[in-house]
Amino acid sequence: MNKPTSQSQFETPKVTTGPLPGSRRVYTSPATAPALKVPHREIDLHPTANEPPVRVYDTSGPYSDPHHKLDVEHGLPRHRLDWYKDRQVEAYEGRPLSPLDNGGASGKYLAREFPVRNKPLRARTEAAPVDSASSPCSMGEDTSWDSTKRAPLTQYEFAKAGIITPEMVYVAERENLGRKAAVEGAAARIADGESFGASIPEHVTPEFVRDEIARGRAIIPANINHPELEPMIIGRNFLTKINANIGNSAVASSVEEEVEKMVWAIRWGADTVMDLSTGKNIHNTREWILRNSPVPIGTVPIYQALEKVNGIAEDLTWEVFRDTLIEQAEQGVDYFTIHAGVRLAYVPLTADRVTGIVSRGGSIMAKWCLAHHKESFLYTHFEEICDIMRAYDVSFSLGDGLRPGSIADANDRAQFAELETLGELTKIAWEKGCQVMIEGPGHVAMHKIKENMDKQLKECHEAPFYTLGPLTTDIAPGYDHITSGIGAAMIGWFGCAMLCYVTPKEHLGLPDRDDVKVGVVTYKIAAHAGDLAKGHPAAKIRDDALSRARFEFRWEDQFNLALDPETARDFHDQTLPKEAHKVAHFCSMCGPKFCSMEITREIRDTFGSARAPNAVDAEAGMAEKAAEFKALGGEIYLEADKAQPVD
């Protein structure tokens, strides 16, 4: 099915590097952990601003750091390995690679294997020898998944035990972006928001992170086999995150494209990336992505399992699925979408829907359940799934296989029946020691969005919610990044912890490089708008900095503070191309002769920066003020040289 990757076969992926305009990647170290180097991005402002650089959250990884020596063939530094010293982990040979893992691709159709192979790690069996690496075992026969037999390894287990891990310290430092700068008046900012029950602290401490994880309200997706990771946290009391999907499909794409898509997506702000590859070369493609990814990688293991049974859903078995879980866990996938809530009894509830089951994983399981008239093996084997995921600290993303595919089907019984089951499974996963988040819709008109958030918090005991959009109307294919951006901003405000992006190509085709960028930027907007409305203490800093730049005609600062500096500059240059206009005290709306903002400057000169008197008091002494103003006579005209027409 897949197109030949001959040319790409021996090619090293070309990835985008270098800082964003006006930005530097900087690192800070928590006082308690000087060895940790936590990345941020700092945007330098023009000297006339007389303001410190604006620090923003950075997802781009070492790719934006000119000092980093990039080598895609070897992958990113495996810095987290040092953090495992005191953990009960064992290295082992791992599951042997099977041709099926790449869909039986061979010859010129087989994507090149990643050059470096590392032994996988997992939680040590209590019985196992200290150097278990010397005692290889074949996962195929491994029967020791019973979690009671393995040492605790997950962030959830550490948190419950009161242990603060380096990952927790790292994300606390990372989340504190600009918090100190925001401290004075931060209370006011928090008050200036409606958080719907979220409790966002003034300052994020490692202890706060630990507590949120222990309560199941946040997760740090961080597979022990993904040491290249720059840990991040997902929870409604932290910055709202976004996910970008990539993945080759049966009808398009290649390994190189997928690695660059990942690098490109995180450059613009994707906090996690899901590899939704289907067809051939899934294993090798995923290995290249993981070894080069500083962000958590999520997958939907049932997709690969289906490939292993040649696309025939009813041929799926627990054994094939289990084998796929282990394969991907050993590679380092950080979270798995598991559609264990699609129960046999719920399938008929979708029969009268306008768009039935639109989740690919959901429909695979529905078909399996019907064909065998059996309960889903994902549901019946859920505890074993937990045991496997726990051994590597793969987080659950409990899939919404029955999400609505249209406005007409939103919030129906099928959707909510599954959500209730996801709540039941959440408790089981927690008991097993796993980290859990919950996936949500989909297509939902605005007035039905809050019900989704409220019901998820209630049924799933405040486990983080992770939604796709939702799209607020069905009538705009080609613009579904926007129809869904509206819903995403709202549900982010209501408490959704992570928003899965939608690109302009949704429903129509596979996103290209530009679509990925537009999708990511749109979702950064939604996530940030939600943080602002929640009253996140750090969110408003960037808006205010950009607004001051706008007011003071610091065009370069306005571009550089934008989510997409390149597009902002390009749009400006289309109307006012001359370099001179970058410093001009006017914009294209009013033109050089008259300028609204100039007038405000005059008002400010007249009344000073002290809090303005209220309307009534203002009347008093206005004559005097007006006199001063005339005296000032600050004109709004520009010097002739700046007032030339632009052709």
Added chain:
Amino acid sequence: MNKPTSQSQFETPKVTTGPLPGSRRVYTSPATAPALKVPHREIDLHPTANEPPVRVYDTSGPYSDPHHKLDVEHGLPRHRLDWYKDRQVEAYEGRPLSPLDNGGASGKYLAREFPVRNKPLRARTEAAPVDSASSPCSMGEDTSWDSTKRAPLTQYEFAKAGIITPEMVYVAERENLGRKAAVEGAAARIADGESFGASIPEHVTPEFVRDEIARGRAIIPANINHPELEPMIIGRNFLTKINANIGNSAVASSVEEEVEKMVWAIRWGADTVMDLSTGKNIHNTREWILRNSPVPIGTVPIYQALEKVNGIAEDLTWEVFRDTLIEQAEQGVDYFTIHAGVRLAYVPLTADRVTGIVSRGGSIMAKWCLAHHKESFLYTHFEEICDIMRAYDVSFSLGDGLRPGSIADANDRAQFAELETLGELTKIAWEKGCQVMIEGPGHVAMHKIKENMDKQLKECHEAPFYTLGPLTTDIAPGYDHITSGIGAAMIGWFGCAMLCYVTPKEHLGLPDRDDVKVGVVTYKIAAHAGDLAKGHPAAKIRDDALSRARFEFRWEDQFNLALDPETARDFHDQTLPKEAHKVAHFCSMCGPKFCSMEITREIRDTFGSARAPNAVDAEAGMAEKAAEFKALGGEIYLEADKAQPVD
């Protein structure tokens, strides 16, 4: 300041014509008024759909009608003239054109005058002779604006008098799109929505329209001198409308571009168009636009008045402004933005803002007030403004000159003080017999949007609200159609009657053709998402039709039902270019081998279309069902010829 229009000077504007893909412009006549021809657009579906055409609201005017004989040099048919027969109107010579009206442009810099000149109409003075055309009068000296001296002419006055005008009958028919089709189950649909106090009827009658106008809750912007108009209504109990701004600026654009921008904007769904031209040739540009516009045209008269005093705000006088109102009213402008709420005492309230006053009209008046230390002449002469506007039925759009220009300044005292004054002015305008709507912000974080809507309804006595966005964050210049589309959808849901679009170029440059289209489509999304959430009985019809097309792989129908069929088709073709794929039973997400929607079809085959049993009942008889299902054995594979790889 303006660029030479030499080449354009003798050129006839080229405009875009022809129907949208799969669409026909159709006309219906109300039973009570067979002479009226009310336009709609019908989208034909594929025969396999076995569904009637989907009727949608059509703003495109005769330009999309292949049967219409287009002549931009003569303008659109002046069909409304027949409706005036029984009205107390007089034709008169009108105000003589002054070189200042075009900014003193001359020679190759002067845009060509529109070839046809019609005598303006106005409400007759009770005293005036029946054929007042024989008694020319110079508006310059006219002193008979006292409204008690002129016959009632406005839709508001007719409505108060219990008179149903052809305009009211026309908009009732126009708004009833698909209502009949929606009647069964419409109640359910209405129940399925949160209207926040709006009362949208099952079926819109002329009497309902009259009553809403009489209550001041809706307006029909329809200057007596714009007989080319296809009347539309603005009110929260009707479909949410959108406005697109065009206009040449001191730094760019030409007459031809502006006329085509108008035609282009309405093609994609703009319900009204504001001409915000500055610089030279304002008068002639506006005439070309009006004579060719089937939608209401709005302006901000203070912009042209400022040009008449060479851009020096403090040189503005009531006389210059009054003269400009008459000039534009005679041309047929349907609504004026009047910033009469920017009072002297409110100016100091903006001194401590992050972005001060960003409204161009607001800052012009603020400067005037400060320079003279006088109350705004728009406020002190408000009743005379009402008298002039009433004589032509120009509707008020009371401007929000103190709207916030940043998240930091939203909902502050300056903004709300002005809003309270607008409420006071609304009552005066109504007493004078004028139609009124109220302009709103701007830049507002999500949690502060509803307060804007609630306060506007309260302070302005339910007069229609007309907002710009609002933008929900400041950090995404280049994407402000999206940052504002989020806020627009929300405030539309809360009750905003019309949404002023924002293009991707906002804050950066002047929108080109593509920006206008993207802005309009984005705002159609916002308006429609709002109507869906309000439970508008007709809104969901199009979503459901498109969702059925999507589910049944009727790709052509999915494209044609989209707000932007061309982009939808183009995106699809980028991934699956072959014509064959337009009928393929798969999409690029899953590929030819496995298809989610196929599986739902199988489920539907298994359980039939009867309402599905609930989860518990479902268990019973499932074995039997599964047996049937296996018997059916409907496979999801496609024939080999459809399953070829696509390169």
